[in-house]
Amino acid sequence: MNINGVAIEDTFAEAFTMRVARIVITGRTAKWAREAAVKLTGFATSVIGCKCEAGIERGLAEQETPDGRPGVSVLFLTMDKESLPQQLIVRLGQTVLTCPTTACFDGLPDVPPPDRLAVGKALRVFGDGFQASKVIGGKRYWRLPVMEGEFLVEETFGMLKGVGGGNFLILAADADAALAAAEAAVEAMTDLRGVILPFPGGVVRSGSKVGSKRYKNMVATTNDPFDPTLRAVTESQVPEGVNSVLEIVLDGTDPSSIEAAMRAGIRAACRPGVKAITAANFGGKLGPHHFHLRKIMA
């Protein structure tokens, strides 16, 4: 299979089940909602080093938010259900609570107990006993007094089984072509529902393999089969004529959202200078979600 002269390799991306929450942040202006979201999702590229993965899902118009203000939707993922509330409490408390004018709402309201995380309930104690709650439409909100006025946070947030580690690799003739293709792919996947791209600008230059050939304490090390500079000294998978590889990693709420985003991203990445699109997997032994490139693009 090829698209616009770019080969789509007969392989699949292997992804994992993660736990996901959707956080809706609103602000007096879209700028302040985004400021909080950017801080919240900072240093959240990979569970390998950050213990969580997070990203901005999309901007929200006034009519889409509970308080009628502009907002941002964030997806937040961890590997297990215990660490999701821990990470959310720490990060929301240090980023959204601190950010002027913001309020924080659950973006998965249909999730029933027991998969509801008592995040706002934990954050309320910042109010030092001066906090108060309001029940509106069956949901409890906490009002925390702050120097600016008041911070409003929903008491619980829904948690779903999500998908982490969807991916595809862009194999290009040179670094400029790889970057341009990656940027086009990210542009095509921006604001799609149910998906985030947790890495800087949505792009990874340092794809990794599990473990290390040399350092036993390393959880992940460079993906040497796809490093063009190591073509001569490793079992390289870099085809002739390819001099740069960039990876797009996708996390999401469900497999179909990941598939839809991969379809849009791969199609956009098939442009001049790109030789092939492939994907990273572990032989199908580690992750239950397999995204076959040719099936997705058929």
Added chain:
Amino acid sequence: MSDAVVLTLREEPKHALIAAAITPDRLASLGAAEIAALPVVHGGRAAQLGDFFKVKGERSATIRIEGELAHVEGIGTGMAAGEIVVAGGVGRDLGVQMAGGRIDVHGDAGDNAGGAGPGASRGMTGGEIVIRGKAGPDVGARMRRGLVVVTGDGGRGTGRGMIAGTVVVFGTAGPGAGRFLKRGSIVALGAIERPATFRYVCTYRPPYVPVLLRYLGARYGLAVADRHITGRYERYAGDMAELGKGEILRWVGD
């Protein structure tokens, strides 16, 4: 089982008709004949609901009541779930000590809506009452939890002695509103005569108010002005003669 139980008043009662038996929890398990046999008190004398209301439908937690109900009292007393829609005004003690569910009145309501029963220390402990008209004295008095909304004027002593919960008054809140309030909020979109024992603390945009007002618009179709959703409110803390943990929020403009 019907979509709703419809109770149509045959003729306006001559005396006060205490119809505390009209609760969705109760009607949800009863057939039409059993509903008609429910006890009421008319002018101090025992009677049956069917003596005054035509009953249509059965076994539903949604009740629709039609007719001139100004003398019908105690509708929804102690209800914990379900929904009552009243196509007109109602008498006193609407939703007294209710614990859950919704009451939507398309007209005025008498005294003590959402309040406490005789001798009880607290009023409603949950649920929502929407009065699309004026409310009599002591609306929301001693309520412990829940929401009362009055789109017209609130009577004397609106939210008097509230323990917690929220009262929203679109019109003018009567004298003594919030007096002896421990916790809870009175959101005044119109004029309010606040007690001297409330202390002004600041003017700001309380972030829960837009959430609340937008909910009322979405759930009940109430016409809420944008200026109230986005506007600023003066916050008065009180009642300082009590715990002082409650508030009156008075809208003051964009």
